[in-house]
Amino acid sequence: MGENAIEIEGLTKTYAASGSQPPKQALKGVNLDIPAGSIFGLLGPNGAGKSTLINILAGLVVKTEGRVRIWGFDQDVNPRQSRASIGVMPQELNIDPFFTPRAALEVQAGLYGVPKSQRVTDRILKAIGLEDKAEAYARNLSGGMRRRLLLGKALVHRPQVLVLDEPTAGVDIELRQMLWANIRRLNQEQGTTIILTTHYLEEAQEMCDEIAIINHGEVIARDTTSALIGRMDAKTLVIHPEDSVALPQMPAGVDSCQRADGALCFTYRRSEIATGAVIEAVRNAGIVIRDIATQEPDLEDVFVELTSESKGAA
Numbered sequence: 001m002g003e004n005a006i007e008i009e010g011l012t013k014t015y016a017a018s019g020s021q022p023p024k025q026a027l028k029g030v031n032l033d034i035p036a037g038s039i040f041g042l043l044g045p046n047g048a049g050k051s052t053l054i055n056i057l058a059g060l061v062v063k064t065e066g067r068v069r070i071w072g073f074d075q076d077v078n079p080r081q082s083r084a085s086i087g088v089m090p091q092e093l094n095i096d097p098f099f100t101p102r103a104a105l106e107v108q109a110g111l112y113g114v115p116k117s118q119r120v121t122d123r124i125l126k127a128i129g130l131e132d133k134a135e136a137y138a139r140n141l142s143g144g145m146r147r148r149l150l151l152g153k154a155l156v157h158r159p160q161v162l163v164l165d166e167p168t169a170g171v172d173i174e175l176r177q178m179l180w181a182n183i184r185r186l187n188q189e190q191g192t193t194i195i196l197t198t199h200y201l202e203e204a205q206e207m208c209d210e211i212a213i214i215n216h217g218e219v220i221a222r223d224t225t226s227a228l229i230g231r232m233d234a235k236t237l238v239i240h241p242e243d244s245v246a247l248p249q250m251p252a253g254v255d256s257c258q259r260a261d262g263a264l265c266f267t268y269r270r271s272e273i274a275t276g277a278v279i280e281a282v283r284n285a286g287i288v289i290r291d292i293a294t295q296e297p298d299l300e301d302v303f304v305e306l307t308s309e310s311k312g313a314a
């Protein structure tokens with residue numbers, strides 16, 4: 001196995017026309033390598049093509065063109081091995097209500113051809129915190145427990161690559177933290193490569209080593225999370241003056257505004273203007289500073305800038 005868990009080359013997907021709907025090209029030649037052992041985020045606005053990409057990886061959607069290698073196995077050449085290398089936790093809570101968690105895991109293991117002697121059902125039940133619910137009917141499980149069971153089902157064949165489609169959408173903070181702890185542990189202790197889509201950019205920023213941003217079926221950015229954020233050059237300084245004051249004269253390149261609460265905001269390029277120079281200009285105007293805060297760019301800023309830039313390209 002090389003250093004990439006996933007290698008995607010020239011991947012396209014066109015959904016056929018149906019009724020009055022014209023054909024839809026959901027992926028337009030995606031090239032993407034996902035390093036083994038990483039926690040990789042796949043971000044993009046609604047309809048960008050994330051689910052299509054994930055579903056192709058999972059073998060649920062048939063690609064139109066291109067190559068996909070999972071853990072070194074070409075999907076077309078070694079379909080069985082490539083499928084055995086990946087586990088998918090879907091977004092929908094599609095759990096058979098009449099199975100107990102133990103039975104659901106056993107059935108899933110059977111589907112993947114895991115011999116009884118190699119099954120790790122108890123270990124998975126423990127990892128997802130459902131030991132004491134192992135014999136309960138799934139219809140009696142809470143939404144959070146069902147979600148954890150879905151994670152467990154994705155793990156029965158011990159895949160090297162785990163794909164999570166919006167794993168924490170609509171779940172409460174406590175469960176979200178528990179899911180993340182589980183996922184981090186899998187990544188750290190077993191080296192499982194994690195690929196996830198999320199609408200929570202804060203979560204992606206906190207969890208993911210690397211990120212690809214998809215828009216209109218194309219990868220428009222792919223980098224380490226910190227490098228992506230580093231691309232944003234803007235910085236905002238918020239100064240709370242001791243007394244109410246007017247906006248002072250500022251050096252060229254500084255955008256000034258005053259908030260309703262009287263605070264002064266200065267936005268400038270970090271690469272061009274030093275924060276010290278901004279503060280000095282404020283002091284030179286005779287303003288006494290009570291408090292200062294800075295606002296650094298975050299993933300949300302990067303996301304908004306990149307996806308709005310490429311809007312016209314659709």
Ligand SMILES: Nc1ncnc2c1ncn2[C@@H]1O[C@H](COP(=O)(O)OP(=O)(O)OP(=O)(O)O)[C@@H](O)[C@H]1O
Pocket residue numbers: 015016024025026044045046047048049050051052053
């Ligand atoms: N089965 C299908 N038939 C026709 N068009 C489809 C089908 N599935 C998805 N599409 C279209 O392909 C495009 C990409 O959809 P996809 O579900 O991959 O996006 P997404 O990034 O996952 O969006 P979301 O965040 O809303 O889940 C959209 O325009 C969607 O309407």
